[in-house]
Amino acid sequence: xxxxxxxxxxxxxxxxxxxxxxxxxxxxxxxxxxxxxxxxxxxxxxxxxxxxxxxxxxxxxxxxxxxxxxxxxxxxxxxxxxxxxxxxxxxxxxxxxxxxxxxxxxxxx
Amino acid sequence: xxxxxxxxxxxxxxxxxxxxxxxxxxxxxxxxxxxxxxxxxxxxxxxxxxxxxxxxxxxxxxxxxxxxxxxxxxxxxxxxxxxxxxxxxxxxxxxxxxxxxxxxxxxxxxxxxx
Numbered sequence: 001x002x003x004x005x006x007x008x009x010x011x012x013x014x015x016x017x018x019x020x021x022x023x024x025x026x027x028x029x030x031x032x033x034x035x036x037x038x039x040x041x042x043x044x045x046x047x048x049x050x051x052x053x054x055x056x057x058x059x060x061x062x063x064x065x066x067x068x069x070x071x072x073x074x075x076x077x078x079x080x081x082x083x084x085x086x087x088x089x090x091x092x093x094x095x096x097x098x099x100x101x102x103x104x105x106x107x108x109x
Numbered sequence: 110x111x112x113x114x115x116x117x118x119x120x121x122x123x124x125x126x127x128x129x130x131x132x133x134x135x136x137x138x139x140x141x142x143x144x145x146x147x148x149x150x151x152x153x154x155x156x157x158x159x160x161x162x163x164x165x166x167x168x169x170x171x172x173x174x175x176x177x178x179x180x181x182x183x184x185x186x187x188x189x190x191x192x193x194x195x196x197x198x199x200x201x202x203x204x205x206x207x208x209x210x211x212x213x214x215x216x217x218x219x220x221x222x223x
Contacts, residue, residue: 042214092208
């Protein structure tokens with residue numbers, strides 16, 4: 001069963017705008033990770049946030065985690081055409097990582 | 110380059126056939142994971158191995174089997190193939206196989222069952 005669910009399923013923005021993707025999950029977690037997948041290629045790890053952290057930054061990425069709401073968000077600032085990809089959240093929940101179906105981000109130049 | 114090697118990149122076969130997908134993990138990683146990605150089901154965890162032993166099992170069909178060899182490479186065997194098995198199959202690896210580690214993914218094997 002899917003643990004994380006990303007929202008929206010698809011997002012289209014102009015280059016330079018910010019993109020926000022959300023992830024909701026159902027059970028308690030130890031950490032939550034975000035991955036990116038360029039079309040038809042393998043997933044690439046972006047960032048990991050632990051359950052005792054509320055916010056984490058990495059370059060143009062900002063991730064927040066609200067364990068009381070069982071949700072996380074990924075913000076990409078000043079988006080570029082190269083950010084066009086699918087983005088997945090993954091939760092541990094005591095098992096190997098379980099991925100959602102992803103958000104497809106299109107950044108239009 | 111993630112350091113995880115999957116072969117072949119593409120595989121086209123017929124229903125009822127059997128295929129083997131191969132994965133070499135990143136140097137030093139002891140754990141291998143197999144995932145299946147299809148448009149309707151998303152990314153589904155199939156099975157995990159750690160240092161040659163099965164560690165966790167997910168939504169893997171009985172027609173599918175896997176193993177990890179002493180040199181740590183892994184193979185996923187798919188038999189009695191059906192049209193619905195067409196998907197992108199990913200192998201990933203991590204160092205210790207614990208849930209708080211990030212995974213390194215291979216580029217996948219695109220399986221088409223005709």
